[in-house]
Amino acid sequence: MNRKGQMFLIAAFIIAASIVSLRLLIRMPTIQEEINLLEINLEHDMTNNWIQEIENSAKFSINEKTSITTNVFDFANFTERKAYEHSLEFKFLFVGSLANHSSNILNVSMINMLNKPINASLNNGTVIRVSEIVDNGKWDTNFSFTSGNPSPTITLTVGYNSTYSENVTIKTKNNKDVYVGFFDITFETSTAVYRNKTQETYDIH
Amino acid sequence: MGLGWRLKNKRWKMKGISFTFEAAIASILLLSVIIFFFKPLQSSQASEVNHKVAAYNGLKILDETGGLRENALENNATAIKNDLSAYISYLSYDVAIFNKTSNLTAIPSISSNDVISVSYFLAGDIGNYSAKEVRVFLWGFD
Numbered sequence: 001m002n003r004k005g006q007m008f009l010i011a012a013f014i015i016a017a018s019i020v021s022l023r024l025l026i027r028m029p030t031i032q033e034e035i036n037l038l039e040i041n042l043e044h045d046m047t048n049n050w051i052q053e054i055e056n057s058a059k060f061s062i063n064e065k066t067s068i069t070t071n072v073f074d075f076a077n078f079t080e081r082k083a084y085e086h087s088l089e090f091k092f093l094f095v096g097s098l099a100n101h102s103s104n105i106l107n108v109s110m111i112n113m114l115n116k117p118i119n120a121s122l123n124n125g126t127v128i129r130v131s132e133i134v135d136n137g138k139w140d141t142n143f144s145f146t147s148g149n150p151s152p153t154i155t156l157t158v159g160y161n162s163t164y165s166e167n168v169t170i171k172t173k174n175n176k177d178v179y180v181g182f183f184d185i186t187f188e189t190s191t192a193v194y195r196n197k198t199q200e201t202y203d204i205h
Numbered sequence: 206m207g208l209g210w211r212l213k214n215k216r217w218k219m220k221g222i223s224f225t226f227e228a229a230i231a232s233i234l235l236l237s238v239i240i241f242f243f244k245p246l247q248s249s250q251a252s253e254v255n256h257k258v259a260a261y262n263g264l265k266i267l268d269e270t271g272g273l274r275e276n277a278l279e280n281n282a283t284a285i286k287n288d289l290s291a292y293i294s295y296l297s298y299d300v301a302i303f304n305k306t307s308n309l310t311a312i313p314s315i316s317s318n319d320v321i322s323v324s325y326f327l328a329g330d331i332g333n334y335s336a337k338e339v340r341v342f343l344w345g346f347d
Contacts, residue, residue, distance in 0.1 A: 008224075012231030016238040023242040031251055038254040042261060042323075049265075049326055057328040057336075071334045078305045078336040082326065 040192065046086065047187045047194040050079050055200055058096070058181045065204045068179055069096040069109040073138060076113055083187060091115060091186040095122075095158050098179050098204070099145070099172040106143045106154060106170065112136070118160040125155060133160075147174060158182065168199060177204040252346060256296055257323045260341045263292030264325040274330040277302055277337045282310040285339060297345035303338040317344040 057075035061068045076092050083090040092113035099106050112118050112133040121130045124143045131139045145152055154170040168182045179202045187194040267273040267288050276284040282300040289300065299313035322342045329335035 006227060008228045008231040009234075012234045016234055019238050019242055035251050035254055038251070038258055042254070042258055045261060045265070046324075053326050053328040057334060060329045060331055060334045063332045067334070071328075074305075075328050075334075075336050079326070081305075082324070082338060086324075 043086075043088070043189065043192070044194065047088070050083065050090075050187070051183075051185050051194075051196045054079060054092070054185060055181070055183060055198065058179070058200065059202060062179065062202045062204055065098060065177060065179060068098070068181070068202075069094075069111070069138070072096060072181065073111050076111065077136075080113060087189065089115070089188040091188070093158075093160075093164075093184040095156070095168055095182040096179065097156060097168065097170055098177060099154070099170055100177050101147070101151075101173055101175065104145050104147050106145055106156075106172075108141050108143065108156065110139045110141075110158070112138075112160075119162075121157075121159045123157040123159070125157075145172065147172070149174065166197070171201065173203070178202070179204055253321055256293070256343050256346065257321060259293050260289070260296070260298065260323045260343060261325065263289045264323075264339060264341065266292065268325065268327075273325070273339065274327055277327050277339050278330055278333060278335055280309045282339075289341065293341075293343075296343050298341055298343045301340050301342070303340060305336050309337075313342050315342060315344050319346060320344040 054072065054075055057072050058068050061071040072094055076090075076094065080090045080092075090113070092111065094111040094113075095108065096111075097106055097108045106124070108122055110120055110122065110133060112120065113136055115135055117132060117134045117137075119130065120133050120139060121128060122141065122143075123129075124145075127143055129141050129143075131141070133139045143154075145154055151172045151174045154172065156168040156170060157165060158168055159165045166182065166184070168180060170178065170180045172178055180199065181202070182199045184197045185195065264273060267285070272288055273285065276288070280302050282302050285302075286298070286300040289298065297317075299315070300310075301308055301312050302310045320342055321344070322340050324341075325339045327335075327337045327339065329337070
């Protein structure tokens with residue numbers, strides 16, 4: 001009996017079985033990869049939301065210049081608690097400096113939320129101030145500066161534990177106070193690190 | 206033309222029909238398998254993440270286009286819920302607003318056991334610092 005015709009069916013069964021086997025092998029990783037990608041994107045969006053709002057906590061407080069640093073600290077604590085609820089570790093270093101144009105005093109606050117105590121230093125080029133800041137602590141200090149025309153630009157070098165150094169540039173103004181916020185924000189998960197370092201300047205009216 | 210030739214011709218025709226029929230069955234079988242196994246995959250976990258992304262993107266758009274901050278500052282969860290309907294009307298959802306320590310609006314009472322949530326954080330608005338969390342609860346994905 002000639003069975004050439006059945007060869008089509010036999011071949012089709014073999015190919016179909018191969019496709020089914022192959023698909024079953026790659027099925028779960030594909031779904032899992034898709035879920036992971038969506039979750040990573042969502043996590044990235046959420047960290048961007050927090051980073052933006054931490055910066056906004058300073059921006060939205062400029063009407064009360066004495067509360068800017070306090071509000072940033074407050075929002076950072078809020079963020080830390082909420083990030084923990086989302087299995088994210090939050091680390092934050094903040095330096096806020098208010099250049100008072102009438103007293104020529106630069107009031108500087110440094111917030112440590114790096115989950116460890118730090119030996120902090122602030123250097124304006126002529127004076128170095130140091131202090132230990134406990135975890136979740138704030139250090140307030142000040143520097144004097146000489147007004148002039150043009151108004152001076154102060155470079156404040158921020159450091160801790162002799163391993164970290166960042167320059168914060170403060171362009172003072174003769175006719176108004178200036179607030180400069182330096183934000184170093186990190187979110188960590190078991191698989192990713194999101195970090196953002198930025199410096200924002202606000203004129204105080 | 207003898208009887209033998211006619212019988213031979215008929216047998217060939219039958220064979221041809223049989224080949225065509227079997228080839229057609231084989232093609233249908235292969236096509237069915239390919240279509241079934243290569244259609245886009247879905248799982249309940251993937252769709253839950255998709256719903257969270259949709260809700261989060263809705264909140265983000267509301268923030269970018271205005272309204273979300275104002276409503277959050279006024280603790281107006283109902284207005285946020287109404288505004289979100291443009292993005293996730295196909296889902297069962299509700300909105301609650303929290304500050305640093307507690308809820309400022311009622312936490313929805315949901316009978317479903319399958320509830321997920323997504324949050325959006327706000328530091329207030331210009332000239333009005335206020336830490337807020339807008340949380341969207343989503344359920345009923347069956």
